[in-house]
Amino acid sequence: MTSDDLADLLGPHGLRALGDCPDGGSTITLIGPDEPAFWGIFHDSPEYKDGDANPLDRWSMRVLCAVADRVxxxxxxxxxxxxxxxxxxxxxxxxxxxxSPIDFLVHDQAGLFVSFRGALRWQAEPLAGTTGQPCLTCADQPCATACPVGAFDAGYDVAACKAHVASEAGTDCRTRGCLARRACPIGQGARLSAQATFHMEAFL
Ligand code: SF4
Ligand code: SF4
Incomplete structure (x- = not known):
C-alpha cells in the first residue's frame, strides 16, 4: 500500500492526507477534511442525521477504522x-x-481552517514536507488583526471570542467562520458556510 492507494481510499469520504510524521519504523499520516467536498458527504451520513451526540467524531471513527483495515x-x-x-x-x-502568529496551526494547503479527523499509523514511506513556513513571506499577516474583538492580542481569549460569536455583532463569525482564519490567503474560500456554522454551534 502506498500514499496514492491511501488517497484513493480517502477521497470518496471527502478526506485527504495532510502530512506524514516519521514514527520509529512506522509512519503517522494525519487525515483531515478535503474541503469543500467533505461537507456534503458528512451531511448525508447516518451519523449526521441520527440526532445523537458527537456526530462528526462518530463518523470519523467509522470511516477511518474502515480505511485503516484496508491499509x-x-x-x-x-x-x-x-x-x-x-x-x-x-x-x-x-x-x-x-x-501561525495567532498560535493556531497553519497548513500548507488548508491554511488556518485545517482540522484533524484522525491519523493512521502504518508501514509506508513518509512523504517529505513542503517548502518554508508561509507566514515568513506573508507581509501583512492579516490573521493577526482580523478579529473584531482582539481575541488574539494576548494569547487566545476564548471567553471574549465566545461572547462575540454568540452576540448579534458576531453573526458573521457564527455563520461564515472565524474572521481571523478566513483572513489567511491559504485555502481561502474552501470552507462552506454550512460547515462553518456547524463548527461554531459545536464551539458555543
Ligand atoms: S494570514 Fe499569513 S501570517 Fe497568518 S497564518 Fe496565513 S500565511 Fe501565516
Ligand atoms: S471567531 Fe470571531 S471573535 Fe472568535 S477569534 Fe475568530 S474572529 Fe475573533
Missing part, C-alpha cells in the same frame, strides 16, 4: 481522551504545519 494501519483519533494523542506535535513534525 493494515492503526487508526488514531484526536478525541476520546484523556489521554489525548499528540496531534499538534505530530503535525509540526510533518513539515507541512507551522504555528
Amino acid at each position: 493494515d494501519a492503526q487508526a488514531l483519533f484526536p478525541f476520546g481522551g484523556p489521554p489525548y494523542a499528540p496531534f499538534f506535535t505530530w503535525a509540526k513534525q510533518t513539515g507541512r504545519f507551522w504555528a
Whole structure:
C-alpha cells in the first residue's frame, strides 16, 4: 500500500492526507477534511442525521477504522481522551504545519481552517514536507488583526471570542467562520458556510 492507494481510499469520504510524521519504523499520516467536498458527504451520513451526540467524531471513527483495515494501519483519533494523542506535535513534525502568529496551526494547503479527523499509523514511506513556513513571506499577516474583538492580542481569549460569536455583532463569525482564519490567503474560500456554522454551534 502506498500514499496514492491511501488517497484513493480517502477521497470518496471527502478526506485527504495532510502530512506524514516519521514514527520509529512506522509512519503517522494525519487525515483531515478535503474541503469543500467533505461537507456534503458528512451531511448525508447516518451519523449526521441520527440526532445523537458527537456526530462528526462518530463518523470519523467509522470511516477511518474502515480505511485503516484496508491499509493494515492503526487508526488514531484526536478525541476520546484523556489521554489525548499528540496531534499538534505530530503535525509540526510533518513539515507541512507551522504555528501561525495567532498560535493556531497553519497548513500548507488548508491554511488556518485545517482540522484533524484522525491519523493512521502504518508501514509506508513518509512523504517529505513542503517548502518554508508561509507566514515568513506573508507581509501583512492579516490573521493577526482580523478579529473584531482582539481575541488574539494576548494569547487566545476564548471567553471574549465566545461572547462575540454568540452576540448579534458576531453573526458573521457564527455563520461564515472565524474572521481571523478566513483572513489567511491559504485555502481561502474552501470552507462552506454550512460547515462553518456547524463548527461554531459545536464551539458555543
Ligand atoms: S494570514 Fe499569513 S501570517 Fe497568518 S497564518 Fe496565513 S500565511 Fe501565516
Ligand atoms: S471567531 Fe470571531 S471573535 Fe472568535 S477569534 Fe475568530 S474572529 Fe475573533
